Amino acid sequence: TVVIDCLAEMLTLLNSQDLMGEYKVHYKVINPKSITMGQLFGQFDPVSHEWTDGVVANTFREQASAGNDDRRWVLFDGPVDTLWIESMNTVLDDNKKLCLMSGEIIQLSNSM
Numbered sequence: 001t002v003v004i005d006c007l008a009e010m011l012t013l014l015n016s017q018d019l020m021g022e023y024k025v026h027y028k029v030i031n032p033k034s035i036t037m038g039q040l041f042g043q044f045d046p047v048s049h050e051w052t053d054g055v056v057a058n059t060f061r062e063q064a065s066a067g068n069d070d071r072r073w074v075l076f077d078g079p080v081d082t083l084w085i086e087s088m089n090t091v092l093d094d095n096k097k098l099c100l101m102s103g104e105i106i107q108l109s110n111s112m
Helices: 001-016 036-039 055-064 082-091
Strands: 025-030 043-045 050-053 069-078 097-099 106-107
Touching: 001 025, 001 069, 025 055, 036 043, 036 055, 036 082, 050 055, 055 069, 055 097, 055 106
Parallel strands: 025 069
Antiparallel strands: 043 050, 097 106
């Protein structure tokens, strides 16, 4: 995480000094092992029959909807576990689209 912090700060500094054509960096860090799979990707409530978005959906939606060319990073910081990494592989397709179980599709921006 410290290396990513340094890289993001340096790219943002280069942007502020108008050097090397770099862009400002905005990033969010998610530790997928600190929350449940439902909280991470979203879940359906069997009692109320309502869908609740997870941290991934909210974060990707927020980063994808930014209206500028700044770099947008979503970092999964924590131990790699086959359960969440396979789920991530399932919802994120090759065309930079996050396909949620609710049926919503979030198109990732080019700066992500």
